[in-house]
Each structure stands twice: as structure tokens, then as C-alpha cells.
Amino acid sequence: MTRIVILTGAGVSAESGLGTFRDKGGLWDRYDLAQVATPEGFVRNPALVHDFYNARRANALDALPNAAHRALARLQGARAGVTLVTQNIDDLHERGGAREVIHMHGQITRALCSVCGSRWDAPRAMHPRDACPACGEPATRPDMVWFGEYPYHMERIAEALAACDLFVAIGTSGEVYPAAGFVEEAAGFGAETLEINLEPSAPGRFDQVIAGPASLTVPAWVAEVLGG
Numbered sequence: 112m113t114r115i116v117i118l119t120g121a122g123v124s125a126e127s128g129l130g131t132f133r134d135k136g137g138l139w140d141r142y143d144l145a146q147v148a149t150p151e152g153f154v155r156n157p158a159l160v161h162d163f164y165n166a167r168r169a170n171a172l173d174a175l176p177n178a179a180h181r182a183l184a185r186l187q188g189a190r191a192g193v194t195l196v197t198q199n200i201d202d203l204h205e206r207g208g209a210r211e212v213i214h215m216h217g218q219i220t221r222a223l224c225s226v227c228g229s230r231w232d233a234p235r236a237m238h239p240r241d242a243c244p245a246c247g248e249p250a251t252r253p254d255m256v257w258f259g260e261y262p263y264h265m266e267r268i269a270e271a272l273a274a275c276d277l278f279v280a281i282g283t284s285g286e287v288y289p290a291a292g293f294v295e296e297a298a299g300f301g302a303e304t305l306e307i308n309l310e311p312s313a314p315g316r317f318d319q320v321i322a323g324p325a326s327l328t329v330p331a332w333v334a335e336v337l338g339g
């Protein structure tokens with residue numbers, strides 16, 4: 112059985128209306144990443160960070176999964192050996208039917224207490240003085256990984272990369288580590304590598320590239336893998 116590791120980025124949710132980060136007009140063109148996506152920024156101005164993620168949470172909750180999310184769920188349901196890792200903090204893979212999703216940057220739908228480490232489903236809007244339901248401390252934050260913090264589930268991802276036969280990166284610019292290094296890591300263990308993106312993020316970096324919008328290219332690729 113061919114073991115497949117799939118890594119998705121913001122591009123897989125772009126056609127659901129959720130902005131990407133580094134495309135023209137992307138989030139990092141409009142916001143100062145250091146202010147809204149770093150632990151230091153959160154300490155400096157928690158209200159600004161909560162406002163930023165409250166807006167992203169509302170967008171994510173109001174968005175609908177697209178054909179790419181549904182196709183990856185179809186693949187996961189149709190055969191064993193598919194590990195789905197995402198850099199995205201939205202829940203569109205789950206709402207598109209995916210059974211098991213590894214969120215290496217956390218989830219906008221979850222909240223975290225900085226004091227006791229408790230996690231719970233986030234309300235639609237969070238505020239700096241919200242008390243943790245477990246310890247009561249006003250120390251709640253979105254349960255996600257900011258720049259300078261260590262991504263989640265890295266051991267599990269490393270094991271999957273070491274054992275996979277095919278690594279597929281979908282809708283990611285491959286600019287931010289450690290996710291950006293997964294293609295070399297998988298290739299180092301002998302895996303074939305495939306990029307599915309609007310256009311190649313780094314020509315020559317993958318064995319194969321399928322260019323085009325994910326809502327068209329991903330269902331076509333899944334149909335080919337499943338034989339129809």
C-alpha cells in the first residue's frame with residue numbers, strides 16, 4: 112500500500128474565501144505579522160491580537176469547504192495510509208469530511224489557557240479578560256502556533272514523513288519552516304514528491320507539479336489515485 116503524506120496550506124482554503132498570507136493582497140500585506148502573530152505581539156496588545164483572530168475565526172466559521180477539502184476527505188475515507196497535515200487553522204478539512212487532521216499550527220476554533228494549559232472550543236469572539244473555564248485566570252489565547260513558537264505534533268509528522276512513499280504539498284508557498292522542509296525530509300527517505308499549487312512555488316523542488324486551482328486539480332488527482 113502506498114503511504115501518502117499530504118501537507119496543505121492557505122491555498123487549499125483560498126477558494127472558500129479565506130485569504131492567503133503571501134499572495135498579492137494577502138494577510139501579511141495588510142497586517143504587521145510581528146504585531147498579530149507573535150507571542151511578543153500578544154503580550155504587547157492582546158486586544159489587537161484577539162480582534163485579528165476574532166475576524167479570522169468569523170470568516171472561517173462562515174466559510175464553506177470547497178471541492179479540494181471534500182476530495183481529500185474522499186481519499187482518506189477510501190484508502191488507508193493517508194496522513195493529512197495542515198498549516199491552516201480553519202476547520203474546513205473537518206467540515207469537508209476529513210476524519211483525522213493534524214493541525215501543526217493549531218486551530219482557530221480552539222482556545223488555550225496560558226496559565227494552566229487547558230484547551231476548549233473557542234467562543235466566536237474572545238477577549239483579553241476572558242477567564243479560563245478550568246483555572247479562572249484571565250489568560251486565554253487562541254490555541255495556535257505563532258512565529259517563534261514550536262509547531263504541534265512534530266514527532267508524529269516526522270514519523271509519517273520517514274515512512275511515506277509519496278509526499279504531496281497542496282496550496283502552500285513553502286516559505287515557513289518547519290513545514291517548508293518537509294519535502295526535502297520526505298525525499299531524503301526516498302519518497303516521491305508532488306506539488307499541487309496555482310503555479311510551482313519553487314521550480315525543481317518537487318519531482319512533479321500539478322498547476323491550477325486546488326478545487327479543480329485536487330479532485331482530479333484524487334480520482335487518478337483512486338482509479339476513477
Ligand code: NAD
Pocket residue numbers: 139144145148149198200216255256257258259260261262286287288289290
Ligand atoms: P519562521 O521564523 O520560520 O517564519 C519565517 C517566515 O515567516 C519568513 O519567511 C516570513 O515569511 C515570515 N515572517 C516571520 N517574521 C516576520 C515579520 N516580522 N514580518 C514578515 N514576515 C515575517 O516562523 P517561526 O518563527 O518558526 O514560526 C513557528 C511556526 O509558527 C511556523 O510554522 C509558522 O508558520 C507558525 N505560525 C502560525 C501562524 C498562524 O496564524 N497560524 C502565524 C505565525 C506563525
Ligand code: APR
Pocket residue numbers: 119120121122123125126131132133134137198199216281282283284285286287307308309310312323324325326
Ligand atoms: N489553489 C491552489 N493553490 C493556491 C490557490 C488555489 N486556489 N490560491 C493560492 N494558492 C497558493 C499560492 O500560490 C501560494 O503558494 O497557496 C499558497 C499560499 O501561500 P501562503 O500565503 O504563504 O500560505 P501558507 O503557505 O499556508 O503559509 C504558511 O505561514 O504565516 C504562516 O502560519 C502561517 O500557516 C501559515 C504559514
